[in-house]
Amino acid sequence: MNFKKIFRYSALLIFGLLWYLGFSESTAKWLFEHHYISDDYRYGDLYRLSNLSAFRVPVxxxxxxxxxxxxxxxxxxxxxxxxxxxxLEKNHFKGLASFHRYFIADTTYINLDSTKKNILIIETVERHARERFANVYSNLRIGENLGKISLQNKENSIKKAISVSIPYNTQRHEGILFSSDFFLTIKELKAWFNWKVLDRIDEKVRLSKDGKHILYYLDAQPRGINSCFDKVEEAEINKIVDNLNQTYEYYKKMGFDEVYLTIAPNKTSILASDLGKYNHLIERIQQHPKLQMPYFDVYTPFKNSKKMLYDIGDTHWNCEGKQIWLDMVNAQL
Known part of the structure; x- marks a missing residue:
């Protein structure tokens, strides 16, 4: 028996299987559901980027x-x-006949049941508010071109089926192979050395001045349309408010009985606004005298609270923070 050949082919097979994991989303999902791999985001998206041990707290x-x-x-x-x-799921909201959730960047076509009361909430995180409402928002559309969209989806499915592109995903692959606590400990040692010795952390995160909070780089950087500290002229605020008013009227005319806005505050805005000159984007929009669109004000209770309302190693609100928003919505419902 040629042991070299057996070893060579065995190594090739193992390498091929490991490489395959980076291509198959369904395999990754199966491995996670059957507890063969750990959730790559279990300690939060910011910890996942930084691997700083101080923020290794389960979401x-x-x-x-x-x-x-x-x-x-x-x-x-x-x-x-x-x-x-x-x-979120339907049970989070009180007394609903139905609950429908869509991603804000997608274009979606629906039909409204006119025998029911139809309520629409448009939610965006603060860092993307200037982009979302640079124009009138109309991605959710009512009863238009449903047949055309169905045909387009069918054509896209055919194109996807015959496509020769390789669906490799680096993040998924790394998550499958290196998301165990063993590998995370090794990553933490490397991150600690880079931070303490080289004064360097992952470029996609920032730390508050006191080092107690980890933040996402987009909203914590000094400038840029996503930054809390980017100067926003009054003319742009006026334009955003005008677009929100037109968005409100658009959906009211489409048949919604009530339409609401939610701007979820950046973690930086609440916990590290001293990193620069905060532009107060949410307040300037919500307190604008010409704003007609009703809104759920999350910024004020978050800013006034002395509690931690975000997950330690994540950009998103924790259970208590989310409940503040849910209480507002349910009170209105």
Whole structure:
């Protein structure tokens, strides 16, 4: 028996299987569901980027609410990662006939049930508010071109099926291979050395002045449309408010009974606004005298609270922070 050949082919097989994990999303999902690999985000997205041990705290698991009696209300939520489906479900809201959630960057076509009360909430994190409302927001559309969209989706499926592109995902691959606590400890040692010896941390994170909070670089950087410290002229605020008013009217005319805005504050805005001159974007929009669109003000209770309302190693609100917003919504419902 040629042991060299056996070793060579065995190594090739193992290497091929490990490499395959970077291409198959379904395999990664199966491995996670059967507890063969750990959740890559279990300590938060910012810890995942930085591997700084001080922020290695499990993301808080929120209790699942008990379902409440159904009423005549349909709730439609357009949002980003603060209100993604992993964080919210129908039971979080009181007395709904149905709950529909869509990603804010997608264009989606729906039909409204006119026999029900239809409520729409548009949610965006602060760092993307200037981009989202640089124009009238109209990505959620009512009963338009449904047949055309169906045909387009079918064509896209065919193109995807015959595509020769390779669906390799570096982040997924690294998450599968190196997300165990053993490898995280090694990454932490490297991150500690870079920080303490070389005075360097991952370029996608920042630290507050006291070093107690880890932040996302987009909203903590000195300048840029996503930054808390980028100067926003009054003319731009006026334009955003005008676009919000037109967005409000657009959806009211489309058949929604109520339309609300939510701007989730950046972690930097609440915990590290002293890193620069804060532009007060949320307040300037919400307190604008010409704003007609109703809103849920999360910024004020967050800013006034002495509690930690964000997950330690994550950009998103924790259970208590999310509940502040849910209480506002449910009171209105």
């Amino acid at each position: 808080e698991k929120c209790p699942t609410p008990v379902a409440s009696a159904s009423t005549n209300t349909n709730l439609y939520l357009i949002g980003d990662s603060f209100t993604e489906k992993e964080r």
